Structure formats: C-alpha cells, structure tokens
Amino acid sequence: MKSKNRSPYHYIRFDILSMLTSKDLFQKAEQQATRYSYADAVCKLGETHPEVVVLDADVSKSIKTSEFAKRFPGRSFNFGIAEQNMMAAAAGMATTGLIPFATTYAVFASMRALDQVRNSIHYPKLNVKIAASHSGLTPGPDGVTHQGQEDLSILRAIPNSTIIAPADPTATHLAVKAAADYLGPVYLSFTRDPVPVIFNPDYPFQIGKAVTLRDGSDVTIIAIRDLVVQALIAAEHLVKKGISTRVIDCHTLKPLDQRAVLKAARETGAVVTAENNIFYGGLGSAVAELLIENHPVPMQRIGIRDTFAESGPYLDLLEKYGLSAAHIIKAVKKVVSRKAILKNRKVSK
Amino acid sequence: MSKFNVPMTIEELKRMAGVIRCDIIEMICTAGAGHPGGSLSAADIVTALYFRVMRIDPKKPAWPDRDRFILSKGHACPVWYAALAERGYFKKSHLATLRRMNSILQGHPDMLKTPGIDMTAGSLGHGLSAGLGMALSGKINQKDFHVWVVIGDGESQEGSIWEAAMAGAKWKLDNLTAICDRNNLQNDDRVDNVMPMGDLAGKWRSFGWNVKEIDGHDMESVVKTLEGARNSKGTPTMVIANTTKGKGVSYMENIPEWHGKAPCLKEAEEALEEIRRCSCEI
Numbered sequence: 001m002k003s004k005n006r007s008p009y010h011y012i013r014f015d016i017l018s019m020l021t022s023k024d025l026f027q028k029a030e031q032q033a034t035r036y037s038y039a040d041a042v043c044k045l046g047e048t049h050p051e052v053v054v055l056d057a058d059v060s061k062s063i064k065t066s067e068f069a070k071r072f073p074g075r076s077f078n079f080g081i082a083e084q085n086m087m088a089a090a091a092g093m094a095t096t097g098l099i100p101f102a103t104t105y106a107v108f109a110s111m112r113a114l115d116q117v118r119n120s121i122h123y124p125k126l127n128v129k130i131a132a133s134h135s136g137l138t139p140g141p142d143g144v145t146h147q148g149q150e151d152l153s154i155l156r157a158i159p160n161s162t163i164i165a166p167a168d169p170t171a172t173h174l175a176v177k178a179a180a181d182y183l184g185p186v187y188l189s190f191t192r193d194p195v196p197v198i199f200n201p202d203y204p205f206q207i208g209k210a211v212t213l214r215d216g217s218d219v220t221i222i223a224i225r226d227l228v229v230q231a232l233i234a235a236e237h238l239v240k241k242g243i244s245t246r247v248i249d250c251h252t253l254k255p256l257d258q259r260a261v262l263k264a265a266r267e268t269g270a271v272v273t274a275e276n277n278i279f280y281g282g283l284g285s286a287v288a289e290l291l292i293e294n295h296p297v298p299m300q301r302i303g304i305r306d307t308f309a310e311s312g313p314y315l316d317l318l319e320k321y322g323l324s325a326a327h328i329i330k331a332v333k334k335v336v337s338r339k340a341i342l343k344n345r346k347v348s349k
Numbered sequence: 350m351s352k353f354n355v356p357m358t359i360e361e362l363k364r365m366a367g368v369i370r371c372d373i374i375e376m377i378c379t380a381g382a383g384h385p386g387g388s389l390s391a392a393d394i395v396t397a398l399y400f401r402v403m404r405i406d407p408k409k410p411a412w413p414d415r416d417r418f419i420l421s422k423g424h425a426c427p428v429w430y431a432a433l434a435e436r437g438y439f440k441k442s443h444l445a446t447l448r449r450m451n452s453i454l455q456g457h458p459d460m461l462k463t464p465g466i467d468m469t470a471g472s473l474g475h476g477l478s479a480g481l482g483m484a485l486s487g488k489i490n491q492k493d494f495h496v497w498v499v500i501g502d503g504e505s506q507e508g509s510i511w512e513a514a515m516a517g518a519k520w521k522l523d524n525l526t527a528i529c530d531r532n533n534l535q536n537d538d539r540v541d542n543v544m545p546m547g548d549l550a551g552k553w554r555s556f557g558w559n560v561k562e563i564d565g566h567d568m569e570s571v572v573k574t575l576e577g578a579r580n581s582k583g584t585p586t587m588v589i590a591n592t593t594k595g596k597g598v599s600y601m602e603n604i605p606e607w608h609g610k611a612p613c614l615k616e617a618e619e620a621l622e623e624i625r626r627c628s629c630e631i
Contacts, residue, residue: 053489074489077520085512088475092482095460095468096413098489100482115472116509120479124460124469 008215011203012232016196020236025229026315029196035133037169038190039064041176042101042131046072049180051097055090057083057104063133063190065103083108087116087130094126099180105139106132106148106189110155121185122160129179130187135165136276137304137321138226139192140314148189149304152224153281155187156254162207163253165189167228168198171251174205182207193314195226210257216246219332219339220264223274224250224283227302230318231274233325238332245332256286265291270339271299272331276323279303298338300331356401360631363568365435366396367628370597371621372431372444378617380448383456386607387425390532390592391499393566394575395420398497399432402575407437410464416494417483419468421476422501422530423457424609429466430454438465474507476500477527481513484525484585495579498527503535506544511556517585518557525585526578527558530565532594534605553587565590597624 009017019025045052046068053075060066060078069076079086083104090100102109109117109132121128132151139146155161164186166175172190179186186207204211213228214235223231228249235245246268248260265271271291273284284301291297302323309321318324357365370392377383399405403416420429427447434441439453446452453462457471468479480498487494500510517525529549533540540546554560559581563570571590578586594608595601598620601612612620 077485079512079516082509082512082515084474084509085478085481085516088478088509089482089485089513089516091475092468092479092484093486094482095417095479096483096486096490098486116475116478119472120469120475 010213011200011211012198012213013200016198020233025196025233031194031196032169033192033194034166034169034172034190035063035192037172038131038133038176038188039067041173043068043071045177045180046075049099052099052101052180053077053093055079055086055100055102057081057086057108059104059133063103083113084116087113088120090128091116091120091124091126094128099127099129101129101131103131105134105146106151107134107146109187110148110151114154118158122158125160125184127183128185130185131190132188133190134192135189135225137309137317137323138276138314140317141311142192143311144308147309149276149309150278151189152253152275152277152283153285156281156286160185161254162186163189164207164251165225165253166251167225167249168195170197170199170201170203171205174203175251178205178207189225191226196229198229198232205251208252208255208257210260211249211251212246212260213249214245214247216244217268218244219270219272219336220246220248220268221272221274221328221332222248222250222261222264222283222287224253225276227274227276227323230323230325230328234328234332237325237329243332243336250283253283253286256290258290261287261290262295265295265297269297270335271297272302272328272335273299274302274323274328276318277303279305298335298342300335302328302331359568359572362396362400362572363631364628365400366393366568367624367631368435369396369428369431370624372435373427374598374612374617374620374624376427376430376444376447377611378614379445381611382448383427383611384424384609385427385598385612386534386594386601387422387501387530387532388428389596389598389601390565390594391422391425391428391530392596393568393571394499394528394530394590395428395432397568397571397575399436401572402579403497404494407465410438414492414494417467417480417496419470419476419480419496419498420458421470421498422473422504423470423476426458429458430463433463433465439463473501473504474509477510477513480525480527481517481522484522485520487524488520488522494524496525498525500527500529501535502529502531502533502540502546502549503543505529505546505549514553514556514558521583522585523581523583526575526588527585528588528590530592531589532592534594534603534608536608538605550589553589557584558587559584560587560589562589563591565592566596597627599623
C-alpha cells in the first residue's frame with residue numbers, strides 16, 4: 001500500500017499533474033517549442049563559455065539563434081544553405097578548442113550532411129554539438145521533407161555518438177549546458193512545435209542517466225522527447241484502470257541507461273517504448289536489443305511504422321500515426337496481458 | 350630521419366621531394382595497395398610546405414600557433430606520411446606498416462592515430478571546409494597561423510568544395526590557402542571525360558578568391574607562390590598547381606590505372622631507380 005501523502009510522480013509540475021487527464025492540456029499548459037529553449041540556452045552559454053560559437057545554415061530566424069548572432073556577432077557564423085560545409089567547418093573549429101553548435105533541421109543534420117557528420121565529426125571524436133530542430137513529426141504542417149523522423153536511428157548507428165532528446169524546455173536548458181560541458185560530439189534533438197513545460201526546476205539532468213518520472217510496478221513506459229508527456233498522460237489513465245505504470249524519461253538515447261532499463265524490466269516485467277521517430281533503430285530498438293540479451297520481457301514499441309507521414313497539425317499527426325497517449329495505452333494493455341499469459345503458463349507448469 | 354636544416358633551399362627541396370617520392374613507392378609497394386599517382390603529383394607541393402613554408406615544430410605537433418595542413422584528397426596520404434616521417438614527427442620505420450593492422454598509418458588519414466595529422470580526411474570534399482573552420486578560429490582568436498589545404502581537381506566535383514569557396518570569400522579568410530593538385534586524372538578516367546572542370550582558375554576567381562596558376566613541379570615557383578599566399582590580404586588564395594599524375598615515374602605518368610594500384614617489387618625497383626637517377630642530376 002502506498003502512502004497517501006506520497007506522490008508517485010517525480011519532478012513533474014503540479015499544474016501539469018492536475019491536467020494530465022484533461023483534454024485541453026495542450027491548450028492550457030505553459031508551452032514552448034524546444035528549438036526556442038535551445039536558442040535561449042545557447043545565448044546563456046555565450047555569456048559563460050567564451051569558446052562557444054554558433055553556426056547556422058539559413059534557419060537562424062526559425063530556430064531563433066539569430067538572438068545569439070545579435071548578442072555575440074563575432075561568434076556567430078551563417079553558412080547559408082550549405083549544411084555540408086557547416087558541419088565540416090564545425091569539425092575544423094573544434095580542432096582548435098572552440099565549441100561549435102552547428103544548428104539546422106534534423107533532416108539536414110542527419111542526412112544532407114551525414115557524410116561530414118560521420119567522417120569529419122564522429123570518426124575523429126571532435127567536440128562539435130549538432131543542434132537539430134524539427135525532429136520527428138513535430139514540424140507537422142511542413143510535411144515529410146521537413147519531418148526528421150529517422151535522425152535518432154541514423155545517429156545511433158554511428159560510433160562515438162551521444163544523442164540527447166530532451167522532453168521539455170526545462171530539460172532542454174539543462175541538456176544544452178551538459179552538452180557544452182561534455183567533451184566530444186553530441187547530437188541534440190529539438191521540437192519545431194510547442195511542447196508543455198512539464199518539469200520542475202529540480203529535474204536532474206545527467207547525460208546517459210534516465211529519469212524515473214513516475215513509480216509503478218506493473219509495467220514501464222520508456223519515452224523520449226515529445227512523447228514523454230504522452231507517456232505521462234497514458235500512465236495517469238492506466239493507473240485509474242488499476243495498472244501501476246512506471247514512466248521513464250530516456251532523454252539520452254545513446255549511451256542508453258542500461259541500468260534503469262534492466263531495473264524496470266526486472267521490477268515491472270513489461271515494457272513499452274515511445275518515440276516520435278521511425279520504429280527501426282531508435283529507442284525501441286535500443287531497449288529491445290538490451291533486453292533480448294539480458295532480461296527478455298513482453299515488450300511493445302510505439303513509433304512511426306514503416307511510412308512517411310504527411311502535412312497536418314502536430315497533435316493530429318500523433319493520433320493518426322500511432323504515437324499519442326491513446327496508442328500508448330493500447331500498447332500497455334497488450335503488453336500487460338502478454339505478461340499475464342506468461343505468468344499463468346509458469347503457474348500451470 | 351635524415352639530417353637537414355629547415356627552411357631548405359630550392360635545391361635541397363628538390364632532393365627532398367625525390368626522397369619523399371621514393372618513400373611513397375616503397376610504402377605502397379610494401380602495403381600492396383594505395384594510391385601512387387596522386388601522391389606523386391602532390392609531392393613537390395607537400396615537400397615545399399613541410400620543409401620550407403609552414404611554421405611547424407615536429408616536437409610539438411599540437412602547438413596551438415602552428416600552421417595547419419590538411420590533405421583533403423586523403424587517398425594520397427602516402428605523400429603526407431612520408432613528409433611527416435622525414436620531418437621527424439614519427440620514426441620512418443612506421444612507413445612500412447601502412448594499411449597494416451595496428452598501424453598508426455591508416456589507409457586514409459586519421460588525426461587520432463598519426464602524430465602531425467591535423468585533420469582526418471578521406472571522404473572527398475571535407476578538407477577545405479575543415480580548413481575554413483580552422484581559419485575562422487584563427488580569426489576569432491586573433492592567432493596568426495596559416496591553414497593550407499590540398500584538394501584534387503577530381504575532388505572539386507564535390508558540391509561542398511564550392512560551398513567552402515563561397516564561405517572563404519564571405520569571411521575574407523586570407524589565412525587560408527588551398528592548393529588544387531590539378532593532375533587531370535581521377536579514379537575512372539581523365540577528369541575531362543568523367544566531368545570536365547573547365548576553367549578552374551576562372552571559377553575560383555569568380556568566387557572571389559586570389560587565384561594563382563603555377564607548374565606544380567617547378568619547385569621555385571611552388572615556393573614563391575606559397576610564400577606569397579601567406580602574405581595575401583583580404584581574400585583566401587587558391588593555387589591551381591598544374592601537375593602530372595604519377596610524376597617522377599615514367600610508366601605511371603598520366604596513366605589513370607596508377608590512381609589506386611600498387612607497383613609490384615620489380616616495378617617498384619624500376620621506379621626507385623628512375624627517381625634516384627633524377628635526384629642525382631639536381
């Protein structure tokens with residue numbers, strides 16, 4: 001029996017907790033696109049880290065790194081629509097001790113300039129931070145060419161990569177600072193569309209250390225970036241149906257927090273992963289690879305099935321392409337029933 | 350390591366270029382694989398840089414104020430490795446380990462494995478951008494080092510080369526000099542047959558660079574042009590160095606097949622004999 005005074009939630013803002021089952025969470029909650037949180041955070045870094053420089057590729061007004069350019073004109077470089085040159089130049093800058101934040105959209109960072117990102121940044125382990133906005137289906141109305149739905153999977157396949165996808169503006173500020181203080185390449189993934197500010201200021205951020213946002217014993221939802229809030233919504237509904245649901249914010253996709261994932265698998269015996277990313281090679285794959293070799297449990301993956309999406313409002317796309325809280329709830333119910341079947345088999349033996 | 354004084358005279362540089370050409374042949378023959386043609390075409394340029402033009406200290410390969418060198422046409426790394434070994438960055442015995450397991454000398458340059466390599470290279474079209482980044486850093490930090498990047502004429506088919514061309518002019522990077530080793534051949538065939546590059550000098554001029562066109566095997570002209578490039582103000586410099594692929598080994602010269610083929614022992618001996626004979630005539 002859990003104490004009535006003790007909330008199972010950690011680091012979640014009170015106003016968000018009170019809205020989790022309300023249909024208008026996305027209308028009422030304080031929100032910001034994490035691309036803007038990144039721009040704010042990198043401006044702050046400009047004051048404390050003289051070696052930080054910001055590289056843009058003609059989307060500085062979209063991401064608002066144009067603010068950094070105004071405040072630190074000598075440390076801001078707009079490369080024009082030439083992402084390949086920007087990435088390799090960032091590598092060259094890093095060899096001299098600067099900390100370049102190469103800023104563009106996820107599709108361009110992870111695909112247009114992938115050869116530079118692999119060979120000139122990750123192979124020599126250079127201290128470049130790749131700041132990628134417009135991840136997953138968050139640039140809803142822009143359509144497929146601007147929806148960075150494969151970047152997490154692509155970057156994960158590259159040795160020496162560190163991949164961070166913060167869930168909200170609070171986490172974004174901490175992630176950007178942590179990336180600057182980390183020596184080596186870091187890929188940071190941000191949203192185009194606004195996401196609710198879900199975390200309290202005491203939210204602990206450490207690269208590679210997943211954060212348990214809700215305790216639970218029947219099942220664990222491991223979520224990343226903008227699907228963390230969907231996981232929280234799902235958990236609140238599930239708890240009302242008697243399914244004690246743990247929620248983990250796996251903000252660092254790589255290196256994966258193996259300890260947290262294995263602990264969750266051992267303690268809850270069922271896992272659902274949730275990512276606004278193609279479901280090959282991303283969070284679901286990372287968790288499945290770990291569990292299959294160490295502690296297999298019933299598992300379901302929420303992610304973009306093998307398809308391109310389309311233009312549309314962000315939240316409607318989450319619904320249509322199987323990424324919303326409702327889909328997570330279905331996946332949890334499935335995985336919990338699989339767990340029960342397994343348990344019954346063991347008992348009958 | 351041979352004993353010598355730097356900066357070298359033109360005559361000494363010519364002889365050193367011969368030594369480096371011999372190293373290239375021996376390395377690639379020993380490895381049984383590699384790219385002799387483009388290594389030999391760049392040999393005079395790289396020799397001039399390492400033994401006369403560049404401000405470097407082999408005892409301090411990470412010296413922050415050193416000039417930077419990038420061989421963007423990374424497949425020609427035998428010429429880079431030979432120059433670094435002869436200059437004293439590492440023991441010459443490493444040259445025999447090229448492309449072998451556990452070697453510090455990878456098939457394409459790896460800055461984490463080889464002392465003196467300022468930038469990993471091999472995927473074409475990256476090095477000029479990386480050099481541009483280094484040159485920008487020099488400007489930001491008010492350092493007076495110069496950045497030297499050797500690219501190929503075939504490599505210039507990569508779009509990113511022209512992205513860097515625009516950016517170099519935009520930021521007036523007079524601390525950046527690119528040298529195009531224009532040997533007119535690439536992997537498949539003659540550059541003109543694969544994808545003609547036309548008036549390269551005119552192209553770079555129209556992008557706003559200070560362009561010089563020279564004979565890339567005339568040591569006096571190479572040295573004079575590179576030393577002049579260091580003193581250019583307001584724009585980056587592009588030196589179009591007209592060269593011969595396979596230069597110094599008659600049976601390799603201008604033959605596309607020698608882009609990426611190792612000589613057998615007999616062929617190597619013939620090549621070494623010819624290079625040494627020419628060096629004696631200097």
